[in-house]
Amino acid sequence: MKQAYDVVIVGSGVAGIAAANTLAGHGLQILVIDENPQAGGQILRQHCRVTDGFWEFDPRLERSGRTVSTQKIVQSLRPVPRPKGITCVHQARVLGIFPDRQLLVHVPDPLCPGSSVSGCMMEIDAGYLLLATGARERFLPFKGWTLPGVMSLGAAQILMKSSGILPARHTLIAGTSPLQTVLALEILKNKGNVTAILDENHFAKKLGLLPLLKHHWYLAGEGAMQMLGLMIRKVRFRQGVRVTEARGKNEVTAVVTADLDRKGNKIPGTSQIYSASALAVGHGFSPNIELPVQAGCALDYDADRGGWVVRVDHALETSVVKVYAAGEITGIAGAGKSFVEGKLAALSILEKLGKKTGPDRYAQKLVRMQKQQRGYASFLNQLCQVPASAYEAIDDDVLICRCEEISMGEIRKQIAKGFVTTGSLKKATRCGMGRCQGRICQPVLFDILLALTGQTPDQTGSPSFRAPVKNVPMAAFLHP
Amino acid sequence: MNNADTDLRISSANRGTKITLQVDGVPCTAYEGETVHAVLLAKGIRVLRIAGKTGEPRGIFCGMGICYECRVTINGVPDQLACMTLATDGMQIETR
Numbered sequence: 001m002k003q004a005y006d007v008v009i010v011g012s013g014v015a016g017i018a019a020a021n022t023l024a025g026h027g028l029q030i031l032v033i034d035e036n037p038q039a040g041g042q043i044l045r046q047h048c049r050v051t052d053g054f055w056e057f058d059p060r061l062e063r064s065g066r067t068v069s070t071q072k073i074v075q076s077l078r079p080v081p082r083p084k085g086i087t088c089v090h091q092a093r094v095l096g097i098f099p100d101r102q103l104l105v106h107v108p109d110p111l112c113p114g115s116s117v118s119g120c121m122m123e124i125d126a127g128y129l130l131l132a133t134g135a136r137e138r139f140l141p142f143k144g145w146t147l148p149g150v151m152s153l154g155a156a157q158i159l160m161k162s163s164g165i166l167p168a169r170h171t172l173i174a175g176t177s178p179l180q181t182v183l184a185l186e187i188l189k190n191k192g193n194v195t196a197i198l199d200e201n202h203f204a205k206k207l208g209l210l211p212l213l214k215h216h217w218y219l220a221g222e223g224a225m226q227m228l229g230l231m232i233r234k235v236r237f238r239q240g241v242r243v244t245e246a247r248g249k250n251e252v253t254a255v256v257t258a259d260l261d262r263k264g265n266k267i268p269g270t271s272q273i274y275s276a277s278a279l280a281v282g283h284g285f286s287p288n289i290e291l292p293v294q295a296g297c298a299l300d301y302d303a304d305r306g307g308w309v310v311r312v313d314h315a316l317e318t319s320v321v322k323v324y325a326a327g328e329i330t331g332i333a334g335a336g337k338s339f340v341e342g343k344l345a346a347l348s349i350l351e352k353l354g355k356k357t358g359p360d361r362y363a364q365k366l367v368r369m370q371k372q373q374r375g376y377a378s379f380l381n382q383l384c385q386v387p388a389s390a391y392e393a394i395d396d397d398v399l400i401c402r403c404e405e406i407s408m409g410e411i412r413k414q415i416a417k418g419f420v421t422t423g424s425l426k427k428a429t430r431c432g433m434g435r436c437q438g439r440i441c442q443p444v445l446f447d448i449l450l451a452l453t454g455q456t457p458d459q460t461g462s463p464s465f466r467a468p469v470k471n472v473p474m475a476a477f478l479h480p
Numbered sequence: 481m482n483n484a485d486t487d488l489r490i491s492s493a494n495r496g497t498k499i500t501l502q503v504d505g506v507p508c509t510a511y512e513g514e515t516v517h518a519v520l521l522a523k524g525i526r527v528l529r530i531a532g533k534t535g536e537p538r539g540i541f542c543g544m545g546i547c548y549e550c551r552v553t554i555n556g557v558p559d560q561l562a563c564m565t566l567a568t569d570g571m572q573i574e575t576r
Contacts, residue, residue: 035545037515037566042544091564117557136546148526148539155543158563163518164493190490250537251526402541403548405533435548435559440541471548471559 001122005031005087007349008103008126010094010291013041014335015132015327018342020086026355031124032088033105035470039088041134042154043335092122096467097295101126101322106472118475128322128349131295132342133288135306135328137177138443140283140386141408143398144246153179153282157186166192168278172255174198174243176384177282181226188233195276196236198257200264200283201383203239212379215372242266242390246279255279264387284384286443287329290469293462296320301457303385304378306332307443308462314367315348316341324349333377340369388451391444400448401441403434411448420453422446422461435471438463488522499569504576510567517543517550517562520575528552528562528575 007023009016012034020032032039091108098104103124112120137152144150149168153175156167171187172195173180184194213220230237244266245256259270287309289299298311298319309332310325312318318325326345327338344366350356394400396409406429419428422445431445432438438445442463449460489495496512503523510519517540520528527537528550541549543563550562553574562573 035564037564117555136542136544146531146536146538146541148528148537151540152542155540155563158543159518159521159540160490160493163514163522164490164495165514165518165522166488166490167521169487190492192490251539399534402531402538405531405536435551436546439546473557473559 001120002125003031003122004125004127005029006127006353007031007130008033008101008124008128009130009132010034010103011041011132011134011327012036012039012088012090013132013134013327013338014043015134015338015342015345016041016130018339019130019132019326019346022343022346023350024086026350026353028085028353028355030086031126032086033092033094033103033124034088034090035093037090039090042158093470093472094291095470095472097129097291098467101129101295103129104467106468106470106476118473120476121472126322128324128352129295130324130326130345130349131292131297131310131318131329132325132327132338133291133329134338135285135287135332136439137282138284138286138384139281139440140175140242140390141394141398141400141444142243142245143395144248144252145281146399146402147246147248147252148250149248149252149277150246150279150281153177153183153280156278156280157183160186160190164190166190167280169193170195170276171278171280172196172198172274172276173280174200174241174255174257175282176200176386177284178223178380178383179282181223181230183280184235185226185229188235194235195274196238197230198241198243199237199239200242200260200386201239202260202262204262206383209379209382212375212382214375216376216379219376243279243281244271252276252279263389265389266393283386284381285328285332287332288439289329289463290437290439290465292318292323292325292329293465294467294469295323297323297325299462301462302331304381305330306377306381307446308457315351316345317348322352331377332381333373334380337370337373337377340366340373344370386447388447391448391451394448400444401429401431401434401438403436403441404430404432406431406441408448411445412452415449415452420449420455420460422449422463425449426463432463437465437469499567501567501569501571501573503573512567512569514567515563516552516554516560516565516567516571516573519567520552520562520573525575530576 006028007030009032093106096104105122108119170193240260246252247254255274255276258266292310299308300311310329324345326341394408398408414428419425426432526539538549541547545564551559552562554560
């Protein structure tokens with residue numbers, strides 16, 4: 001199957017939806033591809049149960065000069081019944097992007113002629129391509145992080161949001177991410193129990209980062225309200241504490257912690273044991289750059305934006321002509337930035353196509369909103385960041401690559417042998433060559449390399465990805 | 481886990497139509513709109529596969545199609561991501 005579209009958007013999260021809505025109504029054929037069963041991305045999820053309609057943001061939102069908080073976006077989504085030239089394919093995976101914006105897409109079986117249980121392949125020609133592939137969580141590995149019952153903060157939220165199921169009767173929450181408090185409140189709202197929140201950040205670090213929120217004081221206020229809510233519910237909240245081990249035979253039954261000094265180093269003799277049937281943990285976010293790299297887009301490294309991010313110009317065009325990027329892949333900053341960038345990228349594409357895009361004032365306002373997001377981005381990413389010493393301190397028996405089961409000891413050995421770049425260390429250890437193709441371990445491995453070698457990010461090198469960037473059954477190729 | 485089925489489902493959540501599927505040959509009740517990984521967790525099934533080298537059990541980790549830990553066999557097709565698949569009536573799921 002081969003099809004052509006004027007604009008193809010990969011990802012139907014906040015950035016993708018915002019872009020699609022802006023592009024609609026100009027007589028363009030637009031295709032939105034997403035691997036999830038529903039639109040909305042990770043943040044909206046349950047509010048976007050749509051199969052053939054589409055969703056629009058409330059016009060009020062677009063008029064407001066203030067940057068957008070997640071809650072506001074969720075509340076202001078409404079369905080649009082009329083067709084607007086937007087085709088939305090769900091549970092479809094883009095496997096590769098080839099020269100001249102040709103996409104190879106794996107689509108599920110209901111859409112395949114002569115239906116095959118393995119789905120089929122589609123070739124798509126994109127006049128313009130907008131990548132809005134979002135972000136995933138990142139982790140500081142510890143012993144036992146592979147045990148069933150240990151999951152990401154997002155996974156625990158998704159279980160509740162998408163399926164209405166608690167992660168466990170009692171959940172322990174840990175890490176450095178602001179999702180910790182959000183998750184705790186969600187669990188309590190749903191009548192689950194939170195054993196404790198074990199935040200690695202000391203209060204002093206958070207206080208020191210507050211000036212970065214100068215355009216986002218309401219977010220600081222939201223955070224304070226969340227903390228108040230947890231205090232009222234008498235949730236045990238500890239700061240400056242790191243999970244060092246998850247214990248259990250077939251699933252997690254206990255979690256060991258250590259107190260941290262101000263620099264984030266473990267203080268000997270401070271270990272405590274918590275009994276737990278679920279541990280939700282996360283250390284911030286990492287942009288999903290596999291497809292942009294495949295498309296040949298140049299990257300920049302910026303720890304304040306979440307690591308390797310896609311380089312874009314003021315119009316959100318990447319280093320590859322007619323390929324645009326919006327949202328978390330140009331820098332982690334949450335839903336507000338994704339919304340603004342989705343709109344801006346769409347306006348840029350419309351301008352290139354000679355379509356009227358309305359008053360410049362609106363675009364200028366969006367650019368202002370985009371700039372204001374920078375402070376929040378720094379706040380968020382610095383808050384989540386784990387100190388280099390924490391990577392140095394990982395014990396040799398801790399698995400780093402979950403898929404290929406490669407331990408920290410093996411990685412140390414190969415680094416000592418001189419495999420000190422992202423590419424060579426991957427080949428020497430097989431770290432990142434498993435099923436997830438490095439999506440979990442690659443950001444960790446990069447931070448380990450920086451910590452152990454003292455090299456700069458550019459010396460260490462950006463990761464490379466080849467098609468197919470997601471697993472696909474061979475049988476799918478037999479039903480073209 | 482006793483009564484896990486009713487325990488972990490949030491009472492205030494809106495549920496779809498009741499459906500029946502087979503998990504490792506055993507009939508299991510679920511609701512439309514639930515993902516396979518959530519159905520398995522509600523059923524008390526936490527170990528979804530065994531890692532090849534170390535023989536360690538693995539289960540839900542990222543919940544969003546990134547980590548590939550929740551691979552199960554669905555309707556005879558191996559290596560399907562439980563977290564990215566919606567449960568449907570009559571679905572056959574095999575873990576391990």
